[in-house]
Amino acid sequence: MYSPHTIKNVLFGFILCFFASSAGICSYKEKPKSAxxxxxxxxxSQSEFYTRFRYKPIKGLEYEVGVNxxxxxxxxxxxxxxxxxxxxxxxxxxxxxxxDIWFATSPDGITWTEQGPAVTRGPQGSYxxxxxxxxxxxxxxxxxxxxxxxxxxxxxPSTKTGCGINVVGMAxxxxxxxxxxxxxxxxxxxxxxxxxxxxxxxxxxxKTVIEKGxxxxxxxxxxxxxxxxxxYWLYYKGHGIDDLLFADSRWGVAxxxxxxxxxxxxxxxxxxxxxxxxxxxxxxxxxxxxxxWAGPERDTIQYTSDGVNFEVxxxxxxxxPAGGAYIADKFDDPDNGLxxxxxxxxxxxxxxxxxxRFECDLAQGMKKNTEWTxxxxxxxxxxxxxxxxxxxxxxxxxxxxxxxxKVAE
Numbered sequence: 240m241y242s243p244h245t246i247k248n249v250l251f252g253f254i255l256c257f258f259a260s261s262a263g264i265c266s267y268k269e270k271p272k273s274a275x276x277x278x279x280x281x282x283x284s285q286s287e288f289y290t291r292f293r294y295k296p297i298k299g300l301e302y303e304v305g306v307n308x309x310x311x312x313x314x315x316x317x318x319x320x321x322x323x324x325x326x327x328x329x330x331x332x333x334x335x336x337x338x339d340i341w342f343a344t345s346p347d348g349i350t351w352t353e354q355g356p357a358v359t360r361g362p363q364g365s366y367x368x369x370x371x372x373x374x375x376x377x378x379x380x381x382x383x384x385x386x387x388x389x390x391x392x393x394x395x396p397s398t399k400t401g402c403g404i405n406v407v408g409m410a411x412x413x414x415x416x417x418x419x420x421x422x423x424x425x426x427x428x429x430x431x432x433x434x435x436x437x438x439x440x441x442x443x444x445x446k447t448v449i450e451k452g453x454x455x456x457x458x459x460x461x462x463x464x465x466x467x468x469x470x471y472w473l474y475y476k477g478h479g480i481d482d483l484l485f486a487d488s489r490w491g492v493a494x495x496x497x498x499x500x501x502x503x504x505x506x507x508x509x510x511x512x513x514x515x516x517x518x519x520x521x522x523x524x525x526x527x528x529x530x531x532w533a534g535p536e537r538d539t540i541q542y543t544s545d546g547v548n549f550e551v552x553x554x555x556x557x558x559x560p561a562g563g564a565y566i567a568d569k570f571d572d573p574d575n576g577l578x579x580x581x582x583x584x585x586x587x588x589x590x591x592x593x594x595x596r597f598e599c600d601l602a603q604g605m606k607k608n609t610e611w612t613x614x615x616x617x618x619x620x621x622x623x624x625x626x627x628x629x630x631x632x633x634x635x636x637x638x639x640x641x642x643x644x645k646v647a648e
Contacts (some may be wrong), residue, residue, distance in 0.1 A: 280552065284609060288527065288540040288553035290599040291608060297583070299351035300343055300594040307334045308341075309585035310373045310516070311563035311590040312385075313463075314348070315415065315570075320638055321345045322359055322415045323563060323583055324385060325594065326361060326372040334592050335415070338372045340387060342415075348565065348581060348596065358385055358410045358419050366391050366400070366425060367408055371489040375463040375563070376415075376516070378570040379471070379498040383412045385419065386462045386473070399429060407416070407462045407475065409499065426500045427473060429455040433480040447509075448481050454509050455491055456480050461561075463517040466572045467526055471495045472546050473502050474517045474528075477509065488533045490514050490631075507547045513537050516561045521568055521576030523603075531558045559584030578602040588625070 283289055300308055320501025321344065328338035340358040345351040350389045358374070361367040366390035370636050374387035389408040394401030402494050406425035412418060433452020447513040462475045473493045489509035493502035513534025530536055538545040538556060541549040564582030578601045583594050 245401075249552065253495050254277075258342060262353060262372055266619075278450050283554055284607070287554035287603075288542070288601070289607060290601050292555075292557050293598045293608070294559075295349075295598070297349055297594060297595050297596045299345070301595040302591060303587060304584075304591055305329055307338075307592040308594050309335060309587060310461075310561045311373050311506050311583040311585065311594055312376045313563045313569060314565040314582060315376060315378060316417050316565070316567070319346065321348050321565065322376075323351070324376060325563075325585075326374070327356075335372050336370045336390065338370050340374045340385065342590070351594075357417055358387065358421065361421070362568050364391075364629065366406060367421075368392055371408065373461050373561075375461075377464045377466075377471075379466060381413075382498070382500050383415050384464070385410045385412075388460055388462065395624060399431070399433075403458060404429060405458045405460055405472070407459060411499070422499060427458055427459060427462065427475065427502055427504075429477075432453075432456055435480050447574070450477060451481050453480065454489060459491075460488075461515070461517040463519060465519050465521065465526065466570055467521060469572070471498055471502075472519075474510075474514060474519055476517060479566055483493060485648075486533060488513075488515055490517065494546075505547060510543075511536070511541070511549055513539075513569060518562060518564075520564065520566045520579060521571075521573055522578055523575055525576075527552075527576075527578075527601075529555075529558065529562070531560075560587055561585050562597060578605075580605060588621075 292457040307328050308325050308598040309401045310326045314321050314323045322342060324340055324342045326335050326338045327341040330337040339360060341355050342357045343351040343353045358371050360371055369390045371387050371389050374385050377384040377386065380526060386407055386409045388405045390394050390405050397481040407427035408421065409426045410419040410421045430453035431457065433456030434449040436447045436449065457478055457480040462473055464471055464473045464484055474490055476488050477491050478488045490511040491504060491508035492510050493504045494647065495502045511530060513529040513536040516531060518529040522542065526540055526546055528541045528549060530539045530541055538554055538558060539551045540553045540555055542552045543549045562582050564579040566579045568577055580602045581596065581598045584597055585592050585594055623630050623632060627637055
């Protein structure tokens with residue numbers, strides 16, 4: 240216990256230092272900090288938004304010669320069964336176009352039974368006669384809604400339709416098993432500005448840009464709707480006419496009072512400066528977002544308390560490609576969103592795309608799995624994996640390493 244005399248002297252010292260500092264006499268200076276230290280949010284691996292992803296095979300939607308399966312939706316559970324929807328085709332020229340939307344069910348999230356098509360392409364001349372793909376599910380007001388990209392074969396520069404110009408369509412059903420009824424018109428379209436000429440109407444990236452237009456003047460992709468704060472928030476990826484390699488894709492949001500719209504684009508768009516596939520979920524009293532490979536803030540998890548202003552919360556790696564998670568409270572508009580721990584994604588670096596399961600630690604209160612040996616992807620280089628001979632590495636050496644890593648797990 241300090242004596243009153245000691246406390247009095249300490250207080251007098253603080254007061255004296257304050258006035259001396261004001262007069263320029265005190266020489267004490269705060270330790271300088273780098274720009275990186277000033278913007279640091281904390282230790283990355285200790286963030287509640289930090290995770291490392293683990294992967295495992297599934298049955299029923301695995302690799303199959305002649306079939307592409309990719310871009311799974313969020314997963315829902317109805318009467319003890321898990322449901323997922325995804326892009327499916329048997330094309331030899333594209334892995335995601337010339338496609339329909341199929342669905343599958345599972346009792347455990349591991350063994351899946353493919354049930355067949357849910358939403359298929361429209362008749363010739365319709366806005367979705369070429370492809371319906373990259374879908375997501377919404378459960379609202381006692382019904383089920385699928386929102387998805389749609390594309391037509393009809394190239395028309397004046398109306399901006401044709402190869403590569405996507406719109407967002409929607410279908411609804413009373414049951415997750417269907418039947419699904421399409422809405423007659425798209426619920427979201429590209430910005431009306433932006434002009435270009437094509438040398439070949441089937442190859443969008445070989446073009447002459449006449450007018451750049453808005454950030455989402457060329458295409459809108461990967462729609463996903465989340466109920467929050469009594470409204471419906473449709474997030475989507477967009478890119479301009481001068482960015483057709485998606486290297487600078489960003490996200491926008493359009494908001495509606497009803498599941499079917501009308502959806503009004505936010506005046507703040509784009510609301511991210513990065514991100515490819517849309518992946519959002521209710522977390523605590525806001526919305527969390529996983530921003531994957533495109534842009535300056537790639538490979539991060541971000542958070543917004545108002546649906547528009549996202550902040551980087553953590554950096555992550557080896558993100559599930561086009562992941563769709565099982566988020567039990569995604570459509571409840573909860574006061575305290577709880578997060579998730581597993582889902583499905585696609586593997587797109589094979590001759591035929593297929594689905595796999597991922598697991599993570601993004602549910603509230605989960606212990607983070609940070610064991611180094613659990614993650615053998617570190618130090619891998621895709622170019623080496625794709626063509627080891629070019630680097631004078633025997634293919635058997637990579638297989639031996641993979642087996643060794645599997646044993647270590």
